[in-house]
Amino acid sequence: xxxxxxxxxxxxxxxxxxxxxxxxxxxxxxxxxxxxxxxxxxxxxxxxxxxxxxxxxxxxxxxxxxxxxxxxxxxxxxxxxxxxxxxxxxxxxxxxxxxxxxxxxxxxxxxxxxxxxxxxxxxxxxxxxxxxxxxxxxxxxxxxxxxxxxxxxxxxxxxxxxxxxxxxxxxxxxxxxxxxxxxxxxxxxxxxxxxxxxxxxxxxxxxxxxxxxxxxxxxxxxxxxxxxxxxxxxxxxxxxxxxxxxxxxxxxxxxxxxxxxxxxxxxxxxxxxxxxxxxxxxxxxxxxxxxxxxxxxxxxxxxxxxxxxxxxxxxxxxxxxxxxxxxxxxxxxxxxxxxxxxxxxxxxxxxxxxxxxxxxxxxxxxxxxxxxxxxxxxxxxxxxxxxxxxxxxxxxxxxxxxxxxxxxxxxxxxxxxxxxxxxxxxxxxxxxxxxxxxxxxxxxxxxxxxxxxxxxxxxxxxxxxxxxxxxxxxxxxxxxxxxxxxxxxxxxxxxxxxxxxxxxxxxxxxxxxxxxxxxxxxxxxxxxxxxxxxxxxxxxxxxxxxxxxxxxxxx
Amino acid sequence: xxxxxxxxxxxxxxxxxxxxxxxxxxxxxxxxxxxxxxxxxxxxxxxxxxxxxxxxxxxxxxxxxxxxxxxxxxxxxxxxxxxxxxxxxxxxxxxxxxxxxxxxxxxxxxxxxxxxxxxxxxxxxxxxxxxxxxxxxxxxxxxxxxxxxxxxxxxxxxxxxxxxxxxxxxxxxxxxxxxxxxxxxxxxxxxxxxxxxxxxxxxx
Numbered sequence: 001x002x003x004x005x006x007x008x009x010x011x012x013x014x015x016x017x018x019x020x021x022x023x024x025x026x027x028x029x030x031x032x033x034x035x036x037x038x039x040x041x042x043x044x045x046x047x048x049x050x051x052x053x054x055x056x057x058x059x060x061x062x063x064x065x066x067x068x069x070x071x072x073x074x075x076x077x078x079x080x081x082x083x084x085x086x087x088x089x090x091x092x093x094x095x096x097x098x099x100x101x102x103x104x105x106x107x108x109x110x111x112x113x114x115x116x117x118x119x120x121x122x123x124x125x126x127x128x129x130x131x132x133x134x135x136x137x138x139x140x141x142x143x144x145x146x147x148x149x150x151x152x153x154x155x156x157x158x159x160x161x162x163x164x165x166x167x168x169x170x171x172x173x174x175x176x177x178x179x180x181x182x183x184x185x186x187x188x189x190x191x192x193x194x195x196x197x198x199x200x201x202x203x204x205x206x207x208x209x210x211x212x213x214x215x216x217x218x219x220x221x222x223x224x225x226x227x228x229x230x231x232x233x234x235x236x237x238x239x240x241x242x243x244x245x246x247x248x249x250x251x252x253x254x255x256x257x258x259x260x261x262x263x264x265x266x267x268x269x270x271x272x273x274x275x276x277x278x279x280x281x282x283x284x285x286x287x288x289x290x291x292x293x294x295x296x297x298x299x300x301x302x303x304x305x306x307x308x309x310x311x312x313x314x315x316x317x318x319x320x321x322x323x324x325x326x327x328x329x330x331x332x333x334x335x336x337x338x339x340x341x342x343x344x345x346x347x348x349x350x351x352x353x354x355x356x357x358x359x360x361x362x363x364x365x366x367x368x369x370x371x372x373x374x375x376x377x378x379x380x381x382x383x384x385x386x387x388x389x390x391x392x393x394x395x396x397x398x399x400x401x402x403x404x405x406x407x408x409x410x411x412x413x414x415x416x417x418x419x420x421x422x423x424x425x426x427x428x429x430x431x432x433x434x435x436x437x438x439x440x441x442x443x444x445x446x447x448x449x450x451x452x453x454x455x456x457x458x459x460x461x462x463x464x465x466x467x468x469x470x471x472x473x474x475x476x477x478x479x480x481x482x483x484x485x486x487x488x489x490x491x492x493x494x495x496x497x498x499x500x501x502x503x504x505x506x507x508x509x510x511x512x513x514x515x516x517x518x519x520x521x522x523x524x525x526x527x528x529x530x531x532x533x534x535x536x537x538x539x540x541x542x543x544x545x546x547x548x549x550x551x552x553x554x555x
Numbered sequence: 556x557x558x559x560x561x562x563x564x565x566x567x568x569x570x571x572x573x574x575x576x577x578x579x580x581x582x583x584x585x586x587x588x589x590x591x592x593x594x595x596x597x598x599x600x601x602x603x604x605x606x607x608x609x610x611x612x613x614x615x616x617x618x619x620x621x622x623x624x625x626x627x628x629x630x631x632x633x634x635x636x637x638x639x640x641x642x643x644x645x646x647x648x649x650x651x652x653x654x655x656x657x658x659x660x661x662x663x664x665x666x667x668x669x670x671x672x673x674x675x676x677x678x679x680x681x682x683x684x685x686x687x688x689x690x691x692x693x694x695x696x697x698x699x700x701x702x703x704x705x706x707x708x709x710x711x712x713x714x715x716x717x718x719x720x721x722x723x724x725x726x727x728x729x730x731x732x733x734x735x736x737x738x739x740x741x742x743x744x745x746x747x748x749x750x751x752x753x754x755x756x757x758x759x
Binding site: 114 | 564565568569572573576580610613614617618620622623625626627
C-alpha cells in the first residue's frame with residue numbers, strides 16, 4: 001500500500017465519504033489511487049474546497065475534508081482554514097508538498113505550509129517519513145473532532161505519498177499532551193446551580209459551543225424547568241427555536257433590544273459555549289455589569305479570556321447540563337421574564353429586510369420541520385437573516401462568524417447540500433460576497449446540486465457603506481460596485497434565474513425559486529441606503545444601540 | 556509582573572516555532588526562552604520568562620497548555636526554584652589590566668576561558684542579578700561583546716520541576732496545585748462574596 005492509498009483508506013476507515021479538492025503536481029500520486037467509493041468534489045478554487053468542507057461539517061457535525069496540492073493550492077486554503085478555526089469547525093486539510101529531498105530548496109510550487117498554517121489550525125503535521133503517516137492521519141482526524149473542534153492540516157511530500165507503507169507500523173495516536181476534559185467538576189456545577197437559584201434576573205446565553213456539543217435538547221429542558229430568558233450569539237442561532245416564548249433573539253452589535261438590554265440588567269448569566277467576542281460584548285468593561293457569570297466551555301483558555309468569570313466550568317456542555325439541570329430549582333422569575341420578553345424592537349424596513357421576512361414566511365414550514373438549511377455570506381444580508389429569519393433547529397444556519405469572510409456562502413452551500421441531499425439549501429447572499437466565489441456555480445452545476453440563491457443586490461458593499469455612513473460622516477469610499485447582469489451570469493453557469501421587480505414581486509419570485517427543482521437564483525435589487533439596525537458602534541456598551549437612521553443630517 | 560514557566564514539550568520539529576508564534580500572535584512578552592532535551596530523549600524542557608499582568612500570565616499558561624505538543628506547564632516561584640543564566644563576556648584586557656579583571660572574575664566565581672593579546676573571555680553563571688552585576692563591573696575595563704543565554708530553572712527540594720504537576724493542575728500565581736480543573740481554568744480565580752467580581756490573588 002502506498003502513502004496515497006493509505007491516506008484514502010484512513011479517511012474512509014474514519015467514515016469520510018466525500019472530499020473537496022483540486023489536484024496538482026504534488027498530489028498527483030494520491031489522485032492516481034483515489035478510490036471510486038470516495039466521492040471527490042472538484043471545486044474551481046481551493047478556497048472553495050476548504051469552505052465547502054466547512055459547510056459540510058457545519059451541516060452535519062461530521063469531519064469535513066479538503067485536499068489541495070503544494071504551494072499555490074495549499075495557500076488558497078488558508079482563508080478557509082482560518083474561518084474554520086475561528087468558528088471551531090472540525091476540518092481536515094490534506095496538502096501535497098514537494099518531495100522531501102527538495103524541501104527547503106525553493107522547489108517549484110514549494111511553500112512552507114507547515115509554518116504558514118500554524119496560527120490558523122488547531123494542529124498541523126509535516127509528514128517527512130512514510131512510517132509516520134498512519135499515526136499522523138489518525139491523530140489529525142482525532143484532534144480535529146475532539147474537545148473544542150478545529151481544523152488540522154497534514155502536509156504530505158510527494159515521495160511520502162508514493163512510498164510503500166511498512167507492513168508493521170504503529171498507527172495508534174500518541175498524544176501525551178492532549179487530553180480534553182469532558183465532564184465538568186461537580187462542585188463547580190453545584191455552585192453554578194446555587195447562583196441560578198438565588199438570582200432574581202437570570203439569563204442564558206447560548207453560543208456555537210452548545211451547537212457543536214449537541215446540547216439543544218438539554219438547553220430546552222433547562223429553559224422549561226428554570227424559566228430563564230435566553231439569547232443566542234450568531235453561532236448559536238437555531239439551538240433555541242425562534243418561536244420559543246423565552247427566546248430574546250440574537251445578542252451583540254446587531255442584536256435585539258431585548259437581548260442586549262437583558263444581558264446588561266441580568267444578575268446571573270449562564271453562558272454555554274460562548275467566547276465573548278467583541279461583536280457579542282461591545283465594550284468589554286461595561287458588559288453585563290450586574291451579573292455573576294457562569295461560563296461553561298470545553299476549552300479552559302476561553303474562560304476568563306475576554307470577560308471576568310465568577311464560576312468557571314470546563315467540560316462538554318451536554319455533559320455539564322445533564323448534571324446541572326437536576327440541581328436547578330423550578331422558578332418563575334415572572335416579572336423579569338415579562339419585562340425582557342415584551343421589549344419593543346425596531347420594525348426594520350427596506351426591501352432587504354422584507355425579502356428575508358418573505359423568505360421566512362415561504363420557507364417557515366420547511367424550517368420548522370428541519371428540512372431546510374440556510375447559508376449566508378457576510379454583510380448586511382447576513383445580519384438581516386440573523387435578525388429576521390426564524391431558525392428552529394441547530395445546524396440549519398450556516399454562516400461565517402468569527403472571521404466574517406465574504407465568499408463563504410456559495411462553497412458552504414455546496415458542502416451543506418452534498419451533506420444533506422434531502423434538505424433544501426438556500427443561500428442568501430449579497431452582490432459583493434457572491435462575486436468573491438461566483439466560479440463555484442460551476443461546481444454546483446457539475447455536481448447536480450439544486451441550491452437556491454437569494455441575491456440581495458445593492459450594487460455596493462453595503463455593510464462597509466453603512467459603517468461609512470454611521471461612523472465616517474457619510475464619506476463613501478470604494479464601496480460602489482457595478483455588478484454583472486446577474487441573471488445572465490447565473491444563466492450562463494446553468495442556473496435558472498429571475499429578477500424580482502420591486503418589493504411586490506418578492507413573494508412570487510421566492511415561490512418560483514422554491515418551485516424550481518434544480519439550481520436557481522432570484523435577483524432582488526435593493527437600495528444601498530438600507531441599514532442593519534439596531535447597531536451598536538464598535539467599542540461602545542451594548543446599551544448604546546442606534547435604533548433609527550434617517551440618513552444625512554436627519555440622524 | 557515577571558513569571559518563570561517550566562514547560563515540558565515533545566521533542567519534535569516545529570514545537571519551538573509553535574511556542575514563539577503563540578507569544579508573537581497573542582502579544583505576550585517573552586523576556587527569555589531557553590530550551591534543551593531532558594533525561595527522556597523524547598521530551599524537551601523550555602524555560603520561559605514572561606512579563607505581564609495577572610490576566611496575561613494566566614492566558615500564557617492556558618494557551619501554552621492548548622498546544623498539542625506541550626505536556627505540562629508549570630510555574631516556578633522565585634524562592635522555590637533555582638534559576639541560572641550563563642554569559643560569555645569578551646573584555647578589553649591589555650596586560651596591565653589582566654590582574655584586576657581576574658580579581659573581579661574571582662569574586663563572581665567566574666572563569667577565564669580564553670585569553671588573547673589584548674582581550675580575554677570570561678564565563679559566568681548565576682541568576683540574572685549576579686550576571687548583570689558582573690557585566691556592569693566589567694564595563695569599566697571596556698566590554699567588546701556579551702553573549703547571554705536565557706534563564707534555565709529547576710524546582711528546589713526533592714520535587715520534580717514538572718514531574719508531579721500535569722498541565723492543568725499547576726497554578727500561575729502560587730505554584731500550588733489547584734483543587735479542581737475549573738480552578739485551573741480560571742487561573743485560581745475563585746468565587747468570592749456574591750455581587751463582587753472575583754479577583755485573582757496577586758503574586759507573592
